[in-house]
Amino acid sequence: MPGAPEFDTDFHESFRNLLIWRRDVRRFQTHPLPPNLLQELIQLACLAPSVGLSEPWRFVEVSSVSRRQQIRQEFERANTEALAGYSGEQAALYSRLKLSGLDDAPVHLAVFSDPTTAQGAGLGRQTMPETLEYSVVGAISTLWLAARAHGLGAGWISICSPERVHQILSVPPEWRLIAYLCIGYPDADHDTPELQRAGWERRANSAAPLLER
Amino acid sequence: MPGAPEFDTDFHESFRNLLIWRRDVRRFQTHPLPPNLLQELIQLACLAPSVGLSEPWRFVEVSSVSRRQQIRQEFERANTEALAGYSGEQAALYSRLKLSGLDDAPVHLAVFSDPTTAQGAGLGRQTMPETLEYSVVGAISTLWLAARAHGLGAGWISICSPERVHQILSVPPEWRLIAYLCIGYPDADHDTPELQRAGWERRANSAAPLLER
Numbered sequence: 001m002p003g004a005p006e007f008d009t010d011f012h013e014s015f016r017n018l019l020i021w022r023r024d025v026r027r028f029q030t031h032p033l034p035p036n037l038l039q040e041l042i043q044l045a046c047l048a049p050s051v052g053l054s055e056p057w058r059f060v061e062v063s064s065v066s067r068r069q070q071i072r073q074e075f076e077r078a079n080t081e082a083l084a085g086y087s088g089e090q091a092a093l094y095s096r097l098k099l100s101g102l103d104d105a106p107v108h109l110a111v112f113s114d115p116t117t118a119q120g121a122g123l124g125r126q127t128m129p130e131t132l133e134y135s136v137v138g139a140i141s142t143l144w145l146a147a148r149a150h151g152l153g154a155g156w157i158s159i160c161s162p163e164r165v166h167q168i169l170s171v172p173p174e175w176r177l178i179a180y181l182c183i184g185y186p187d188a189d190h191d192t193p194e195l196q197r198a199g200w201e202r203r204a205n206s207a208a209p210l211l212e213r
Numbered sequence: 214m215p216g217a218p219e220f221d222t223d224f225h226e227s228f229r230n231l232l233i234w235r236r237d238v239r240r241f242q243t244h245p246l247p248p249n250l251l252q253e254l255i256q257l258a259c260l261a262p263s264v265g266l267s268e269p270w271r272f273v274e275v276s277s278v279s280r281r282q283q284i285r286q287e288f289e290r291a292n293t294e295a296l297a298g299y300s301g302e303q304a305a306l307y308s309r310l311k312l313s314g315l316d317d318a319p320v321h322l323a324v325f326s327d328p329t330t331a332q333g334a335g336l337g338r339q340t341m342p343e344t345l346e347y348s349v350v351g352a353i354s355t356l357w358l359a360a361r362a363h364g365l366g367a368g369w370i371s372i373c374s375p376e377r378v379h380q381i382l383s384v385p386p387e388w389r390l391i392a393y394l395c396i397g398y399p400d401a402d403h404d405t406p407e408l409q410r411a412g413w414e415r416r417a418n419s420a421a422p423l424l425e426r
Contacts, residue, residue, distance in 0.1 A: 004402035005230045007362040015228070015362055017218045019260040019355060043420035047232040048354070051371055053406055053414040060424045067426055082339045090334065099337070110426075120414050121303065124312070126295045128371040133343070134350045134391070141261070141354035142232060149220040149228055158264055158341040169426045178347070189217035193266055201266040201333050207256035211273045213280055213323075213382045 018148055020191050025153030028104040028184035037150060038107060038183070045143035050135035052120030057139045060169055062108035070168045071160070071180065072102050078159045097198055101155045105182035110165065111140055112175040136178045143181075153186035231361055233404050238366030241317040241397035250363060251320060251396070258356035263348035265333030270352045273382055275321035283381045284373070284393065285315050291372045310411055314368045318395035323378065324353055325388040349391045356394075366399035 007015075042059055050056060062068060079099060086094050102108070113136040115129075125132060144154045162177035195201050220228075255272055263269060275281060292312060299307045315321070326349040328342075338345055357367045375390035408414050 003404070004234055005227070007227065007231065007364070011224075011227050011231075012362055014218070014220065014224050015231075015359065016257065018220065018224075018228075019257055021217055022260075022262070024262050039420065039423060042423060044229060044232055046417065046420045047235075049235070049237050049357070049369070051369075053408045053416060055417055055421070057421055058424070059421055060426050062426050064426060078340045082336075085335070085339065094336070097336075120408075122298070123295075123307070123310075123408070123413065124371045126298065126372070127291045127374050130346070131369075131371045134347075137347045137350040138354045141351045142358075144262070145358075146228065149225055151220070156262065156264075156344075158337045158344045159339070161340050171424075171426075191216070195266045195333075195336070200336065203266060204259065204268055207252065207259045208268070208270055208272055210252060210255060211271070211384075213273050213275050213277055213384075 018145055021189060022145060022148040023153060023186070023190055023193065025155045025186045026098045026101040026194060027187040028101045028106070028153065028182065029187060030104050030106060031185065032106045033152070033184070041143050041146050044146040045139040048135070048139040048142045051125055051131040052123030054117055054120030054132060054135060056113045056115070056117050056132050057136045058112040058114050058175055060110040060112065060171060062110055062169065067168055068102070068108060071108065071165065074160045074164045074168065075100055075102060075157060078161060082159060093200060097200060099159060100157050101182040101184070102157070105155070105184040107183040109181045109183055110169055110177065111136060111179045111181065112171060113178050114175055116174045133176065133178060140179050140181070147183060151185060152183055155182040157182065231358055234402060235358060235361040236366060236399070236403055236406065238368045238399045239311045239314040239407060240400040241314045241366065241395065242400060243317050243319060244398065245319045246365070246397070254356050254359050257359040258352040261348065261352040261355045264338055264344040265336030267330055267333030267345060267348060269326045269328070269330050269345050270349045271325040271327050271388055273323040273325065273384060275323055275382065280381055281315070281321060284321070284378065287373045287377045287381065288313050288315060288370060291374060295372060306413060310413060312372060313370050314395040314397070315370070318368070318397040320396040322394040322396055323382055323390065324349060324392045324394065325384060326391050327388055329387045346389065346391060353392050353394070360396060364398060365396055368395040370395065
């Protein structure tokens with residue numbers, strides 16, 4: 001088909017660098033994104049695959065100071081609870097980790113899935129209904145890479161009760177929270193994960209083994 | 214930090230093209246991938262983010278003719294059942310859709326999550342344990358884009374019972390199936406989804422709206 005692009009070795013190399021330098025960012029500069037960049041990232045995210053072409057992603061930008069404060073409190077509550085599950089050295093290390101950029105990130109973006117969507121007419125969702133949520137995750141992955149390509153960092157907060165976040169944001173009751181993201185310009189760029197730099201966990205030295213069946 | 218790459222507007226344009234021309238492919242050429250390319254794609258996929266740096270992805274290449282036949286039968290069974298849920302025009306259209314490339318794709322790749330992994334020590338998984346599966350979805354999204362950059366197509370089969378696939382592939386009991394992928398060179402390149410070309414569903418005309426809270 002005419003028009004299909006070729007991706008050359010220069011692109012392969014740049015794409016690999018994009019993956020290597022994408023981080024889960026928790027340390028942000030406070031200055032805002034240029035106008036329309038967030039919308040541009042969401043537009044790119046919407047090019048992600050979705051089961052049955054259901055496009056179940058729903059994006060919510062959280063700007064209200066009061067709602068941000070409540071999200072911050074919910075993170076603190078859940079993080080304190082998580083800390084209580086560790087002991088000794090591990091607890092001490094956990095308490096030193098910076099696990100969210102909620103205070104500084106100029107953009108808070110909550111991403112939901114809408115399981116009631118009629119779009120796609122249920123195709124592909126009978127045996128693995130979870131692919132609806134997975135479609136939203138694919139959109140988030142795409143947004144994350146697009147953000148990095150524009151010099152932005154994103155951080156995914158999972159230390160919060162999804163029901164509580166849902167309540168704080170007053171979104172339709174049937175929606176399901178997939179991610180609460182912080183987005184902004186990172187303090188610094190890194191090619192290794194923050195959890196590895198902080199001594200919590202190490203990346204596997206090589207790719208996962210490929211089992212044969 | 215020295216070494217961090219800049220991604221220029223040429224890259225932005227190519228990356229956007231990559232997203233536009235990535236498809237869920239069901240029509241494959243049968244010839245194999247070059248040696249090591251699958252391993253290279255998996256290596257790139259392993260650069261995806263994972264909750265607590267848990268890297269829970271497990272990759273299984275399915276080459277056995279007998280196992281492939283059983284997967285094919287399971288897809289047929291689940292697809293017949295799915296068809297029974299539609300009626301009239303919609304059923305007629307569904308029955309004409311090609312929903313898998315299982316017969317022709319040179320590579321079958323099953324991707325699992327290992328919820329028992331000690332890696333990451335549970336960090337970030339207390340309140341949203343589903344982020345473990347989501348991490349595997351992120352790796353699959355990455356692999357999908359990397360495949361397209363190399364001219365390859367991938368198709369995600371969700372029309373199958375994950376328990377039955379698990380049984381056919383004899384993988385550790387605690388693993389959870391996230392995706393069964395077909396990978397190979399596509400018959401043709403397209404910039405619109407096959408389900409749209411076939412008249413099943415249309416893509417939204419624009420990006421999802423950004424709600425404000």
